[in-house]
Amino acid sequence: MTITDGNGANSARDVTDALAQLASGVAIVSLWREGAPQGLLVSSLIGLSVDPPRVLFTVRRDASAYAALMAEDRCAAVILAAGDREDAALFSSSRSAGERFASPSWDLPCAHAPMFKGGLARFELRIHQRLDAGANAIIIADILAVASTPGEPLVYHARRLTGLVADAQIVAAAKVRERA
Numbered sequence: 001m002t003i004t005d006g007n008g009a010n011s012a013r014d015v016t017d018a019l020a021q022l023a024s025g026v027a028i029v030s031l032w033r034e035g036a037p038q039g040l041l042v043s044s045l046i047g048l049s050v051d052p053p054r055v056l057f058t059v060r061r062d063a064s065a066y067a068a069l070m071a072e073d074r075c076a077a078v079i080l081a082a083g084d085r086e087d088a089a090l091f092s093s094s095r096s097a098g099e100r101f102a103s104p105s106w107d108l109p110c111a112h113a114p115m116f117k118g119g120l121a122r123f124e125l126r127i128h129q130r131l132d133a134g135a136n137a138i139i140i141a142d143i144l145a146v147a148s149t150p151g152e153p154l155v156y157h158a159r160r161l162t163g164l165v166a167d168a169q170i171v172a173a174a175k176v177r178e179r180a
Contacts, residue, residue, distance in 0.1 A: 023157040030114040031075035033068035037114040040065040041091035043156040053143035076113035079121040080154040082163035121148040
């Protein structure tokens with residue numbers, strides 16, 4: 001491990017390599033901008049507060065939906081399920097921006113924001129605050145509506161989308177308890 005002296009001795013690559021080891025759920029954030037759907041994949045969506053109900057996520061300044069998120073007040077976020085990997089891949093790169101909303105998995109007549117029909121949890125959001133965070137912006141949003149269904153989440157770890165892998169010992173112990 002390289003310890004820095006606080007003056008940035010580690011490279012940006014060292015930091016991103018280390019942070020890539022943090023497994024996190026992924027979500028699609030979508031919104032309308034001048035009548036067209038826009039969106040991006042985030043691995044930073046977290047619950048900020050239940051009173052008032054708020055979430056927080058970050059967006060890179062060079063993301064294709066950055067300008068829209070800075071200009072618009074409403075958006076949606078959908079926490080993705082393991083089965084949503086193909087849709088997530090479309091939102092992970094700006095090269096596939098033209099294909100993102102072509103799937104029948106989207107509710108595009110939705111007035112609030114384009115809403116992905118899959119996922120584990122769906123949020124209608126109103127942007128409450130935007131904070132400058134260097135190469136990123138932190139978006140704090142009020143939850144206006146929420147719906148959820150149980151299931152296995154899609155996870156981002158080590159720069160790839162994956163599902164959860166159950167520990168064999170935990171699964172075996174659970175089966176023993178079920179039989180008892």
